[in-house]
Amino acid sequence: MTMIADVLLAAGALGAALYCYVLSRRLRRFTDLEKGVGGAVAVLSVQVDELTDILTKAQSAAKESVTQLDAVSARAEVAHKKLELSIAAMHDVPQPAEQSVAESPFFVRRAAEAEAK
Template identity: 55%
Template sequence: MQFIADVLLGAGALGAAVYCFVLARRLKQFNQLENGMGGAIAVLSAQVDDMTKALEQARATASASANSLESLTARAEAAAERLELLMASLHDLPDPEPGENGRRMRVLRRRARHEGSAPLEAAE
């Protein structure tokens, strides 16, 4: 009976040793940096760092764009106010008086030629 207990104890110890050996090999493969899970974790960590840098760049660019857009909007609003004042002041001008024969005079613009012709001519 003692001998059977020793054999079963030895078999159990041998089974535990084989189980530990298999687990050790799997753990080694799991932690390898080239093709195991350790490599995947290293790649993912590098990608997270890259994405963090890209996110910071995007935030800086968006902030600069927002500031630029804000200043351009302020300039546009100021220009719109000036245009509104100019349009309001045009309503206060008298109507243009017609020229001879009841027609208004208008100005024609021509591009200057190389010989130096007159750039403006009056026409009816």
């Protein structure tokens, strides 16, 4: 009876050793830096770093654009106020009397008409 228990104990130990060996090989392949999940994690880590840099640059560019747009908007508001004031001032200016076409300095007279005058 003791001998059977020893044989079963040895068989169990060999089975556990074989199981550990197979598990070790699978874990080694799983964490392999070129083909396994370790490689995927390494690639993703590099991509996250690159995306972080790109995002930082995009944020700084957006802040710069906002600053420029604020400056342009402020200039536009000042110009709008000046134009509004100029248009309001133009309502007070009297309208000039309309000239006839013949009195215009750009009117071209024919030679016969010029002699008649």
